[in-house]
Amino acid sequence: MATSVEGSYDGLAPFDWPAARKPLHTWYRVFGDLSSSVTPLVCIHGGPGFCHNYLLNHRALTDTHTIPIILYDQIGSGLSTRLPETTSSTDFPDFWTFLGGMMGSHFAHLRPAGLRRLILANAAASKSHSIANRKRFREQLPQEMQDVLDRVEKENAWSSKEAGVVMTEFERRHACTVFPFPEDMMASVRASNEDTTVCNTM
Numbered sequence: 001m002a003t004s005v006e007g008s009y010d011g012l013a014p015f016d017w018p019a020a021r022k023p024l025h026t027w028y029r030v031f032g033d034l035s036s037s038v039t040p041l042v043c044i045h046g047g048p049g050f051c052h053n054y055l056l057n058h059r060a061l062t063d064t065h066t067i068p069i070i071l072y073d074q075i076g077s078g079l080s081t082r083l084p085e086t087t088s089s090t091d092f093p094d095f096w097t098f099l100g101g102m103m104g105s106h107f108a109h110l111r112p113a114g115l116r117r118l119i120l121a122n123a124a125a126s127k128s129h130s131i132a133n134r135k136r137f138r139e140q141l142p143q144e145m146q147d148v149l150d151r152v153e154k155e156n157a158w159s160s161k162e163a164g165v166v167m168t169e170f171e172r173r174h175a176c177t178v179f180p181f182p183e184d185m186m187a188s189v190r191a192s193n194e195d196t197t198v199c200n201t202m
Contacts, residue, residue: 034070041069
């Protein structure tokens with residue numbers, strides 16, 4: 001069952017990125033009272049190309065501890081402005097490289113005013129570490145599944161049924177160990193599959 005969004009509100013915030021050559025908007029959802037004295041928790045989703053839905057269960061912190069929660073979709077994913085025209089573009093080298101944990105870490109190292117703490121969950125410290133871990137996890141799959149992934153990579157056939165079967169098994173082992181997958185996670189998966197620009201560009 002999907003997490004209820006009752007009692008929350010959403011909106012669009014302008015995002016200025018001149019290289020996009022069009023107006024961009026970041027979609028967000030807020031649970032709780034941002035005018036209270038309680039420091040809000042900003043949840044940054046991972047990816048590439050995922051969106052906020054799988055983090056909706058964090059609304060429990062609002063319900064139980066009155067902590068305001070802010071969720072948003074990064075540009076190019078979910079309900080924020082998507083950029084399908086950039087699939088083969090090289091104009092966004094830094095734009096696509098930050099994923100949730102890496103983006104949070106980068107932001108925190110700048111020591112911005114107002115940031116109280118950073119919580120990293122299932123986040124790589126760097127893109128190279130993320131790639132190395134995925135390679136190690138891939139090698140733990142049965143050989144026939146590794147063979148499928150090798151073929152899919154060579155043929156760029158990620159939308160094939162057999163690639164989907166193998167990736168579901170990979171995700172069951174290493175992304176979400178709750179099976180069947182919760183509806184909130186499946187909503188993020190469906191949104192990611194609707195527009196693969198971010199994933200393909202990376």
